[in-house]
Amino acid sequence: METVRTQDVSVNDLPWKIEYLPERCTMCGSCVATCTFNAIEAGMERRSITVSTAEGPEPTQRHLATPVIKQKNSVANHCVGCGMCEKICPNKAIKPVRNPDGRENLLARSTGKPIKRGGRNNLQQERTFDKIVIGRISQMTDPSLDSERHTFDILAPFGRVLPPNELPFSTQNGELHLNGQIPPVRWIYPIIFSDMSIGALSTRAWEAIAMATAYLNEKHHLPVRMCSGEGGMPVKLMESEYLQYMIIQIASGHFGWNRIIKAMPKMKVDPAGILIKIGQGAKPGDGGLLPAAKVAEHVQAIRGVPKADLLSPPNHQGLYSIEESVQKMHMSLNAAFKFRVPVAIKCAASATSVSVYNNLLRDPYRICGGFFLDGIQGGTGAANEISLDHTGHPVVSKVRECYQAAVKQGRQGQIPLWAGGGIGLTGDAAADAMKMICLGANGVFIGKILIQLCGCIGNEHGRCNSCSTGLCPTGICTQDPRLVKRLDIDKAAQNIVSYILALDSEMRKMMAPIGNSSLPVGRSDALVTTDRAIADKLAIQYTC
Amino acid sequence: MCRIGAIKSKVAFHPSQALYLMLPQQEGHDNSGFAMVMQDLYGVFAGYKDKPLMSLACTQKGAKLVEDYMESHNFVPVNEWNPKVNRSPGLDIKAMPHYIFRNYDYPRSYKDATQEEKEALLLDTRLAIRAMLEKDELGYIFSFWPDVLTLKEIGDPRDIATYFGLWDDKGDMMAKNVIVQCRQNTNYDIVRYAAHPFFIQGYTLCANGENTFYTKNKEYQKSLNKGYIGFESDSQNFIYTLHYVLHELKWPIQYYKHVITPLPFEEIEKRPDKAELMAIRQSLGHLEINGPNTIIAMLPDNNIMTCCDSKKLRPVIVGRDENTVAIASEVCALNTVLPNRDQEKDLYPNEREVVVITEDLEVQRWKQ
Numbered sequence: 012m013e014t015v016r017t018q019d020v021s022v023n024d025l026p027w028k029i030e031y032l033p034e035r036c037t038m039c040g041s042c043v044a045t046c047t048f049n050a051i052e053a054g055m056e057r058r059s060i061t062v063s064t065a066e067g068p069e070p071t072q073r074h075l076a077t078p079v080i081k082q083k084n085s086v087a088n089h090c091v092g093c094g095m096c097e098k099i100c101p102n103k104a105i106k107p108v109r110n111p112d113g114r115e116n117l118l119a120r121s122t123g124k125p126i127k128r129g130g131r132n133n134l135q136q137e138r139t140f141d142k143i144v145i146g147r148i149s150q151m152t153d154p155s156l157d158s159e160r161h162t163f164d165i166l167a168p169f170g171r172v173l174p175p176n177e178l179p180f181s182t183q184n185g186e187l188h189l190n191g192q193i194p195p196v197r198w199i200y201p202i203i204f205s206d207m208s209i210g211a212l213s214t215r216a217w218e219a220i221a222m223a224t225a226y227l228n229e230k231h232h233l234p235v236r237m238c239s240g241e242g243g244m245p246v247k248l249m250e251s252e253y254l255q256y257m258i259i260q261i262a263s264g265h266f267g268w269n270r271i272i273k274a275m276p277k278m279k280v281d282p283a284g285i286l287i288k289i290g291q292g293a294k295p296g297d298g299g300l301l302p303a304a305k306v307a308e309h310v311q312a313i314r315g316v317p318k319a320d321l322l323s324p325p326n327h328q329g330l331y332s333i334e335e336s337v338q339k340m341h342m343s344l345n346a347a348f349k350f351r352v353p354v355a356i357k358c359a360a361s362a363t364s365v366s367v368y369n370n371l372l373r374d375p376y377r378i379c380g381g382f383f384l385d386g387i388q389g390g391t392g393a394a395n396e397i398s399l400d401h402t403g404h405p406v407v408s409k410v411r412e413c414y415q416a417a418v419k420q421g422r423q424g425q426i427p428l429w430a431g432g433g434i435g436l437t438g439d440a441a442a443d444a445m446k447m448i449c450l451g452a453n454g455v456f457i458g459k460i461l462i463q464l465c466g467c468i469g470n471e472h473g474r475c476n477s478c479s480t481g482l483c484p485t486g487i488c489t490q491d492p493r494l495v496k497r498l499d500i501d502k503a504a505q506n507i508v509s510y511i512l513a514l515d516s517e518m519r520k521m522m523a524p525i526g527n528s529s530l531p532v533g534r535s536d537a538l539v540t541t542d543r544a545i546a547d548k549l550a551i552q553y554t555c
Numbered sequence: 556m557c558r559i560g561a562i563k564s565k566v567a568f569h570p571s572q573a574l575y576l577m578l579p580q581q582e583g584h585d586n587s588g589f590a591m592v593m594q595d596l597y598g599v600f601a602g603y604k605d606k607p608l609m610s611l612a613c614t615q616k617g618a619k620l621v622e623d624y625m626e627s628h629n630f631v632p633v634n635e636w637n638p639k640v641n642r643s644p645g646l647d648i649k650a651m652p653h654y655i656f657r658n659y660d661y662p663r664s665y666k667d668a669t670q671e672e673k674e675a676l677l678l679d680t681r682l683a684i685r686a687m688l689e690k691d692e693l694g695y696i697f698s699f700w701p702d703v704l705t706l707k708e709i710g711d712p713r714d715i716a717t718y719f720g721l722w723d724d725k726g727d728m729m730a731k732n733v734i735v736q737c738r739q740n741t742n743y744d745i746v747r748y749a750a751h752p753f754f755i756q757g758y759t760l761c762a763n764g765e766n767t768f769y770t771k772n773k774e775y776q777k778s779l780n781k782g783y784i785g786f787e788s789d790s791q792n793f794i795y796t797l798h799y800v801l802h803e804l805k806w807p808i809q810y811y812k813h814v815i816t817p818l819p820f821e822e823i824e825k826r827p828d829k830a831e832l833m834a835i836r837q838s839l840g841h842l843e844i845n846g847p848n849t850i851i852a853m854l855p856d857n858n859i860m861t862c863c864d865s866k867k868l869r870p871v872i873v874g875r876d877e878n879t880v881a882i883a884s885e886v887c888a889l890n891t892v893l894p895n896r897d898q899e900k901d902l903y904p905n906e907r908e909v910v911v912i913t914e915d916l917e918v919q920r921w922k923q
């Protein structure tokens with residue numbers, strides 16, 4: 012008898028198992044060809060079968076070698092549950108099934124290196140949002156509005172807002188006149204398509220989001236803005252009118268800025284804004300990582316780099332304090348566009364966020380045009396799993412605390428608060444956005460849900476999350492041209508447009524019952540929660 | 556709905572006019588209180604127009620405390636009117652033991668003080684007395700300002716009027732302007748400070764409806780001025796914003812409407828003054844109101860202003876005859892105090908209009 016080796020890996024050690032029905036399989040090979048992870052292969056199996064061909068039962072036993080599809084028992088080639096094999100199989104002969112007994116976490120560090128993956132925090136934390144509802148319903152003396160009939164002002168500021176007594180007004184003939192310049196403020200839709208770079212995403216996927224942005228603006232007059240992500244943008248786009256819908260990001264690697272600066276003289280319009288990324292909610296402190304596998308030729312061209320692992324350091328070299336960041340980066344970026352373009356800053360939500368925000372609010376230059384707070388449930392293209400699951404900070408209470416800190420200073424609204432990280436995690440981005448707004452955010456930014464709308468099948472339950480591999484089965488975050496071909500970018504853009512149109516109606520549906528036609532920023536009295544601790548922490552009404 | 560009203564006349568009139576204006580409008584909870592602010596006073600106050608007048612309802616102990624406070628702060632009492640009250644049983648009024656209406660002279664050290672310094676002193680004094688009386692519920696100070704008198708009480712307005720002898724038209728207390736309302740705050744606790752009209756530094760305001768941005772407004776106003784306190788009623792937000800825009804920022808009055816009910820972004824975009832309107836909307840976003848409301852306000856120059864919410868969910872009507880203009884929530888009110896007016900000339904301001912009645916009773920009306 013052959014000895015079993017304890018350390019041998021079996022399929023049952025892996026996170027997903029293939030459920031294969033040989034009687035349905037015609038061995039067309041489509042699944043094997045489709046699986047980008049090389050998790051399945053064709054093979055032969057010896058079978059012993061009993062057959063009876065006579066009129067009466069005359070069972071005989073036969074042995075035969077039969078071709079089958081088999082899952083590889085290899086950690087490096089484990090099935091990620093993407094379901095592409097199931098999608099392609101004409102006979103419904105194969106599908107992945109989650110394996111509750113998997114030991115992946117113990118086996119995958121066998122190279123001596125941390126586990127890398129993409130996606131979100133996978134430790135199913137409870138969501139605060141799901142315990143909050145909009146519970147202050149207008150009735151009687153204060154009637155609800157009609158979401159179909161009334162007009163709603165659903166816009167949020169991006170840019171530094173001056174306190175009223177600092178507005179350079181003079182009065183002439185009983186009228187106020189603005190003398191001199193005030194910081195630029197753009198009123199945009201309260202949902203920003205958040206920063207996913209070309210590189211993290213395939214150019215086509217990035218284009219799909221850019222197309223959706225342009226379409227929403229031009230066709231539906233929804234001033235949605237998209238943030239480029241670190242790493243620059245196609246020159247053609249920078250030289251086009253569409254630049255006005257884009258927020259350009261600068262992060263610690265400063266990737267792509269060479270080309271941005273070169274394109275400046277040829278820009279026909281100003282970009283919507285600049286976002287300085289100090290940190291991100293997913294894997295904060297880990298910096299950015301673009302594995303060499305994803306640094307294709309066009310990515311090298313846009314970023315001006317060779318093919319290699321591209322690391323954005325976890326912090327901006329040379330910035331040792333908030334004041335410095337304000338002085339150096341804000342100043343120079345403001346100056347770069349002659350103070351016409353608002354410059355905002357994005358940080359990971361953290362136990363220290365309030366101090367950062369307080370400092371920004373007190374900045375005497377009045378040039379920080381937005382504070383983007385990104386929470387632990389944000390998504391990412393590539394990170395160490397340990398960082399994704401065990402570092403970061405929930406964003407809801409942090410946004411609330413920042414708002415309350417501003418209230419204490421009497422400066423609420425002066426540096427718009429934008430919140431992200433898990434917005435739309437359950438699919439209802441409008442509800443998450445509205446609750447965030449009631450707690451004090453001016454708007455929210457969304458990322459992961461956009462690529463999910465494009466077709467990404469990854470989720471927070473360990474499905475796929477292979478964005479770091481360059482093997483994205485949906486062609487969204489890979490630079491492999493064969494995989495990118497899988498993505499129909501028109502359809503992807505259309506899905507995003509349709510979703511945002513639905514979301515816009517849903518926003519009205521939530522404003523109408525509380526009787527508000529403009530965004531209820533900071534209207535915490537509109538929220539109630541069934542959780543006592545949440546009520547206390549967020550200073551909203553407890554209800555049961 | 557809470558009814559509100561105002562009368563402005565070229566001829567001084569008695570407070571009974573305010574009751575005639577309000578009583579026909581009463582419905583539901585509307586008979587739960589009486590509150591009015593009179594300005595440009597005649598009768599016993601006629602000779603003291605520049606002497607700050609304190610309107611106070613208090614206990615014996617409270618009265619003593621106030622006297623001591625004023626004395627120690629060098630205010631000199633120069634005139635006093637103590638209404639002769641009718642204590643007959645059965646009147647529906649939760650009366651306080653004392654009602655004091657007393658004019659003071661400024662402390663001697665304020666002889667050469669600027670208007671601004673005097674205004675600050677009067678506010679500080681009112682706030683200090685309010686804090687002092689609040690501790691043991693010793694009383695209420697409603698206003699302390701030259702030529703302004705406030706009376707607020709809980710109960711049936713008819714009985715309150717009987718109690719203070721307001722039906723008698725004796726000529727002792729008269730004015731050319733009044734803002735009035737006949738209901739206690741029924742949404743929250745019944746406290747006298749929660750009843751409008753509210754007053755701060757020469758500004759008086761009455762508002763009905765619900766302010767759905769109460770929390771937003773309050774959180775912002777709290778840090779704007781030490782006088783923005785209380786918030787017992789969501790209507791206080793309106794007066795603090797009025798005071799802030801006109802008195803603190805010193806902006807012309809039409810911008811008040813742009814602050815509380817800003818034009819939609821789309822409309823601002825089409826305006827020649829869009830830079831100014833955008834700047835206002837973004838800098839004062841937290842003072843926007845977004846519910847159903849009507850506002851009637853009286854300004855330091857005796858002008859009276861009215862406007863509504865941006866969806867006109869609360870109505871208001873303005874009517875006039877030769878000598879008098881009246882503003883009320885309902886037309887029946889005008890029919891009582893101005894029976895012979897030309898009804899064709901009645902104004903129903905729309906959701907974008909502001910109406911101002913000037914000293915010579917000119918009715919100015921402009922669109923936001």
Ligand code: SF4
Binds near residue numbers: 027
């Ligand atoms: S589910 Fe995806 S990873 Fe798993 S075998 Fe099928 S195609 Fe390959």
Ligand code: SF4
Binds near residue numbers: 475
């Ligand atoms: S489908 Fe692509 S983008 Fe989505 S989780 Fe998988 S690898 Fe990442």
